[in-house]
Amino acid sequence: MRISSRHIGRIGLRSAIVIASIFLSTAVLGTFFFLYNQYLTTKQLKAQLMDLASIAALQFNSVDIERVRTTDDMKSSSFQRLTTQLHNITQELSDVRFAYLMRRTDNPLKLSFIADSELYVSTEGIDSNHDGHVDSDEAPSLPGTEYDITDVPKLQGPAFQYSTTDDFFTGDQWGTFLSAYAPIQDSYGNTIAVLGLDMDALKFQRLSQSFFRPTVFLLVLLLGLMMTILVAVSIWKRQVESVLKLEEDRTALINLAMHQLGAPLAIVRWWLEILCESNECKKPNACHHCEICDEMKEGVARLVEVMAALKEVSELDSTKALTAQNPGLIDDALAIMQHDFASRLTSQQKKLVIEDHARHSLVALDKTLLIGILRELVGNALDYSPSGSTITLMTRDTTLGMRLDVRDTGYGIPRQDLKNIFQKFSRGSNAMKYKTTGNGIGLYVVKSIVEKAGGKISIESELGKGTTVSITLPRMRA
Secondary structure, three states: OOOOHHHHHHHHHHHHHHHHHHHHHHHHHHHHHHHHHHHHHHHHHHHHHHHHHHHHHOOOOHHHHHHOOOHHHHHOHHHHHHHHHHHHHHHHOOOEEEEEEEEEOOOOOEEEEEEEHHHHOOHHHHOOOOOOOOOOOOOOOOOOOEEEOOOOHHHHOHHHOOOEEOOOOEEEOOEEEEEEEEEEEOOOOOEEEEEEEEEEOHHHHHHHHOOOOHHHHHHHHHHOHHHHHHHHHHHHHHHHHHHHHHHHHHHHHHHHHHHHHHHHHHHHHHHHHHHHOOOHHHOOOOHHHHHHHHHHHHHHHHHHHHHHHHHHHHHHHOOOOOOOOOEEEHHHHHHHHHHHOHHHHHHOOOEEEEEEEOOOOEEEEEHHHHHHHHHHHHHHHHHOOOOOOEEEEEEEEEOOEEEEEEEOOOOOOOHHHHHHOOOOOOOOOOHHHHOOOOOOOHHHHHHHHHHHOOOEEEEEEEOOOEEEEEEEEOEOOO
């Protein structure tokens, strides 16, 4: 049978249409994965950056910050400690290029530098263009130097309220960076400065783009669906690499904070105990001194609580699953809650109602962890409820396990904050109105414990009406 030129033309046209369709589909699919990978990498980087900035901000002493105002203070021990701490951050975190502290001025569009990690570096290290001398745009910022934040929206307010990052990467003669900021508070909960970290983002940009090469693109054209799967695997591997790298930085900074805060806290606690037990505090007119001691003890206790929370988060993140070595009986846990919060309920004129419809339920979670979860949730309900309110703790058996609801009629959480409420260092935007202290770690720890035990957690809230946190835990198998 002869094949006419018309048949050849039709076959060629059909082949061209098929090839064009494959090319177009693959190009669209490849572009989608390329952009989606960039989005995920950037999102993960920003989340980790905010964690790093939040943890790093805890190590700075508010007294040292208040003492540094102008260049005349550069010889002080406070300034030396601040620059050393900033330099240590850049050394511990290989991707952080610059670290600095700034405070507000009378001009809302200008901040004032307090200290800069570059002040710790030699002239050779500052000379980025290697021309033998430090140019004006290379010189580090001195205390009191003003910085224009007209083009930096996050420094105009958000950075002094919570940890955040710039929305986009920025570039200059030193490279491409993504900046993160975290507020630094004094012992009264007032924000006195902001910590800034500039992380070298060039390697992360390359990481998010490296899988999409011309050779890979040609293979995708030829292999179609198979190559799409390979691309997906490549994206996953590179995301895992970036997450592991950022996790190493996070762990390094936690260890740095623990190391620098642990010893001073132990010394302060020791001397406070000696002072409170001295004869001066036992004299009839020593009330004023005792009040000061009590305030100092409370401040140290808050720092110890923060360090314990950071350690707990670090241990939870490195634990794949929880084993119920001593399974928790819900009846016992509820009885402990009633006892532990009795005095607090009385002093705050609040009421705790327990509706136990799951008596004798044994959950697949260690008793200590179960009590810790209940203590965190009930404590939050008390903190964010007005005097005279009622907190309800209800249990019941379901097909999925034992369900536990903690419901209050308090202030509630804004709707836009609910999606991030279980993330590390996250608090409701209205939380500072009712409780100035808080690190935003409690609910993250609760969620981690529940999920690692095979359970589920959810939250519902409405401003002015209250909040309900629901937990479902698997029952212990016989």
